[in-house]
Amino acid sequence: MTVNDLVGTLPLTVVAGQDRLAAEVTGGYVSDLLSNVMGFAAPGSVWVTMQGHQNIVAVASLAGLAAVIVAGGAVPEPETAAKAETEGIVLLTTPLSSFELVGQLYRSGVKGQ
Numbered sequence: 001m002t003v004n005d006l007v008g009t010l011p012l013t014v015v016a017g018q019d020r021l022a023a024e025v026t027g028g029y030v031s032d033l034l035s036n037v038m039g040f041a042a043p044g045s046v047w048v049t050m051q052g053h054q055n056i057v058a059v060a061s062l063a064g065l066a067a068v069i070v071a072g073g074a075v076p077e078p079e080t081a082a083k084a085e086t087e088g089i090v091l092l093t094t095p096l097s098s099f100e101l102v103g104q105l106y107r108s109g110v111k112g113q
Helices: 003-009 032-041 055-063 078-087 099-105
Strands: 013-016 028-030 045-049 067-070 090-091
Touching: 013 078, 028 099, 032 055, 032 078, 045 055, 045 099, 055 078, 078 090
Parallel strands: 028 045, 045 067, 067 090
Antiparallel strands: 013 090
């Protein structure tokens, strides 16, 4: 499954990284604690968070994640979107709560590590 497959089936909006939607999704992770994501999210995962500041891009890059999904209708800061473009990170948003989104990701075939 690719990030583009998720964008085509779930209520996701591409904020940055349009050219990287072919990235393979190997799993999922949900957390708002950055150190937790750095320590436990596997490369190729999609990360669900409610945070929209620039540090999420740095964490996604460091962990080798396929995409970051900002849930709950939260809007990433403009600087975050710009940094995601520069770093080649797919940044998505959704109006769904983290709970609802993770359920839909799981039903779509995205599993945890």
